[in-house]
Amino acid sequence: MAPTKENELKSLQGKRQSLFLRIQRLYNDSRNLDDETVCKNFKIRYNTLEETRQLFGPNKVEGSPGSPIALETTLGYIVMSEIPHVAANCETHSFCLIEEPPLDKALEKFWSMEEVPSPSVSLNKDDAKCEELFVSTVKREPSGKYIVSLPFKEFPPNLGSSFQNAFRRYLALERKFRSMPAFHQSYCDAIQDFIDQGHMSLVEPHRLNSESSFYIPHHAIFKESTSTPLRVVFDDSAKGSKLLSLNDVLYTGEKLQTDIVSLLLNFRLFAVAMTADVRQMYRQIWLNPDLRCFQRILWRFSINELLQTYEINVVSFGVKASPFLALRTVKQLASDESRNFPLASGIVNRDTYMDDVVTSVPTSKEAIALYRDLIGLFRAGGFSLAKWTTNSNELLSEILEPERCFQPVEFSNDSLKVLGFQWHPQTDLLGFKISVPDIECTKRNILSIIARIWDPLGLLAPVTLYAKLLIREIWVQKLSWDDPVSADIQKIWSLLKRKL
Numbered sequence: 001m002a003p004t005k006e007n008e009l010k011s012l013q014g015k016r017q018s019l020f021l022r023i024q025r026l027y028n029d030s031r032n033l034d035d036e037t038v039c040k041n042f043k044i045r046y047n048t049l050e051e052t053r054q055l056f057g058p059n060k061v062e063g064s065p066g067s068p069i070a071l072e073t074t075l076g077y078i079v080m081s082e083i084p085h086v087a088a089n090c091e092t093h094s095f096c097l098i099e100e101p102p103l104d105k106a107l108e109k110f111w112s113m114e115e116v117p118s119p120s121v122s123l124n125k126d127d128a129k130c131e132e133l134f135v136s137t138v139k140r141e142p143s144g145k146y147i148v149s150l151p152f153k154e155f156p157p158n159l160g161s162s163f164q165n166a167f168r169r170y171l172a173l174e175r176k177f178r179s180m181p182a183f184h185q186s187y188c189d190a191i192q193d194f195i196d197q198g199h200m201s202l203v204e205p206h207r208l209n210s211e212s213s214f215y216i217p218h219h220a221i222f223k224e225s226t227s228t229p230l231r232v233v234f235d236d237s238a239k240g241s242k243l244l245s246l247n248d249v250l251y252t253g254e255k256l257q258t259d260i261v262s263l264l265l266n267f268r269l270f271a272v273a274m275t276a277d278v279r280q281m282y283r284q285i286w287l288n289p290d291l292r293c294f295q296r297i298l299w300r301f302s303i304n305e306l307l308q309t310y311e312i313n314v315v316s317f318g319v320k321a322s323p324f325l326a327l328r329t330v331k332q333l334a335s336d337e338s339r340n341f342p343l344a345s346g347i348v349n350r351d352t353y354m355d356d357v358v359t360s361v362p363t364s365k366e367a368i369a370l371y372r373d374l375i376g377l378f379r380a381g382g383f384s385l386a387k388w389t390t391n392s393n394e395l396l397s398e399i400l401e402p403e404r405c406f407q408p409v410e411f412s413n414d415s416l417k418v419l420g421f422q423w424h425p426q427t428d429l430l431g432f433k434i435s436v437p438d439i440e441c442t443k444r445n446i447l448s449i450i451a452r453i454w455d456p457l458g459l460l461a462p463v464t465l466y467a468k469l470l471i472r473e474i475w476v477q478k479l480s481w482d483d484p485v486s487a488d489i490q491k492i493w494s495l496l497k498r499k500l
Contacts, residue, residue, distance in 0.1 A: 123254060130251035130321070134328055137288065140336070145382035146329045149288040150250060151321050157249040157294075159214050160242030166215035169238070170298045170307070173219065178303075186230045187220055188301050194232070194312075199283050203296065203309040213293040214246050215309075216318070234297065234318035246294060246319065253324025256331065261456045263353050268430075270360040272367040273423070274395065275409050276374065277387040278330070281355040282315040282322055284383050285329050295319075327352065333381040340380070344373035357385070358409075364394035371395060391428040421454055430459065436497050441490050443474050444481040463499050470496060 057072035068081035123131065130151045137149040177184035194200035217235045236246040267273055278284075287295065295312035315322050330352060334345040347370065351359035357374065361367050367390065378385050387405035390396055396404065409423045422431045432455070439445050450467045453460065470492055477486060485493070 126251050127254040130253040130324065131328075133251070134253075134325070138329070138332060141286070143382060144380050145284065145286060146332065147286040147288055148315065148325050148329060150291050150294060150319070151253065151325075153249055153251060156212055157214075157244075157246075158242060159212075159244050159246070159249065159294075160240040162213075162215040162238070162240035165238055165240070166217050166296075166298055167307075169217035169219075169235075174303060183220070183230075187232070190220070190230055190232050191299060191301075194283075195310075197283070199314045200297075200310050200312055203311055207293075208309060213296050214240065215296045215298065216246065216312075218297050218318075231317065234295070234312065234316050236316075236318045236320065250319065250321045252320050253328070256324060256327040257353050258351060260353065263351060263358055264457055266351055267358050267360050267423075270362045272362065272364055272390065272392045272395065273360040273425070273428070274357075274367055274371070274388070274390040274392070275359075275423075275425075276357045276385040276389075277405075278355040278357070278378065279384045279386045281330070281383065282317060282326050284381075285315045285326060287312070287314055287316075289313075323354075326355070330381075330383075333377065333383075337377050337380050341373045341377040343370050344377035347374065348377065364392045367392050367395040368398050371398060389423075389425040391425050421456070432460065441485055441493055442482050443479045443485060446474065446485065446489075446493055447471065463496070466496055466499070 055073045057074065059072040061070040061077070063069070068079050070077045070079050133151045134148065139147040141147065177187070191200070217238045218232055219235065220230050221233050222229050222231075237248075239245050267275075292311040292313055295316060297310050297312065298307055299310055300307050315325050331349060334348040338345040347357065347359050351357060359370075361370055371388075375385060386403050388399045388403050389405050389407075389409055390399075406426060409425065422433055423429075424431060432453075434453075436449055450471065453464060453467065455461075455464055458464075470489065473489055473492070474485060477489070479485060
């Protein structure tokens, strides 16, 4: 081989090897880049034609036809190649999955509903530890509000990186915003409300990489029956790079809400019934500032803005310890203020269900006294009560008109989709909101509807007894789940639907 050709070949091989090593080094360097810093500082700028020409050098490395080529630029070599052609008219499909609770679980609840609740037992090891953490870390501000800590099983938690998953989920949320402007506006309003009340704050740049943190994806749920139908929920079950979520490393805490049967019995024990809702209960409880870094989210109001990192400063929806922290804080308030508000403190400890106070007293005079005591007690802890309902006109006249609610009060079992048990305060009647769909008469469909009749007080016993007899007849016939039932059972089912 001629010396000149040999030298050119060696030079070309050297360039390729050098190019490979540079690409490998750039790849390794890119893996160490901090995603958050890249996202925060990255801006897109379009070059002019003259600027683009100045970027390229004279050298390029080519292989066989159709293979990638490497072009020299002022920033180093770049690799270019063709990509597969994708048809412009490709279709996009969206799927919605609605998960029904297991039918066997629903049937179990239906049959066990009449059992007398078992007395409370001592706390298990995890619940006892969670209680210990709460007692040792809870604080109270001069304003009366409480500050609580997330009950970590171990601290600091080894959660790994969570930014990438939160970033990917946020971009998916933004795509939904672009196709649903009204939804985007409602979401912006909800986030702005968080910021205005101080429940969410922007993380200062110097803190972004100076401490361990956890980024939480978020989404919205809709509740048609509330004054704020859109609620932002934080997905604290999302996994980080260590395949652990925030919920995985937290204690759940003891179930503190009153048993629903006991609550409803107390609710109708005396003549004057009353209910109230604790407004934004979770969001009135501050989270320890040292732990807010584990409740970070990504957000921007417009796609034209830089993506920002915020921290949730309060107890948030989605954290599995939040129900315990909220109810335990309310019980702590009742204990701390028992001398100042003796009537209310006893009621709060006995007749609180989630974020509702549901109780009854013998007379309207006592109801008015209790109403004032409850207002004072919750105000002392930074809470407020709204959506008051009562069957007493005397008490109703004491309640400010904006705080009254005339809609039926619905009681439900959150673990199942049930047919609603309601109280109508204006007529002082208990009722059931029942809607039986017109579906095929099969074993599965019949049992699915019957199992969702939620009657904790046994008020529908004549109907539920009829339903239980129907279940027995279906089982005797040994039908498959989706087989149509016999004509006799169809007749009985039609009669039961009319009764419902």
